[in-house]
Amino acid sequence: MTSGNVRLLENVEFRHSPYVHAFADAVGIDLHIISPQAPWFNPIESVFFMVKRNDRSTGRIAEAFSTR
Structure with a gap:
């Protein structure tokens, strides 16, 4: 994964984790959550x-x- 990437995440439990968001912010990834x-x-x-x-x-x- 490189800076500027966009990742789509389903509405799964792990995506609520602050660690996931912290990691994404640290490496410059935009997370977009897909609606159920x-x-x-x-x-x-x-x-x-x-x-x-x-x-x-x-x-x-x-x-x-x-x-x-």
Whole structure:
């Protein structure tokens, strides 16, 4: 990574870390967070949406996709 780079980050837990932001600032990287409502940046999200919508009635599937 070099200065002036831009990185897109999904809405994942580690991106909230102050260490991630401090590192990015130290090396001159601009971080841009992708909205969870932006599936066009990550096509697999549309697949996850369909699986979640269609299989919520199955206990194991619902449990696997639940956030704790």
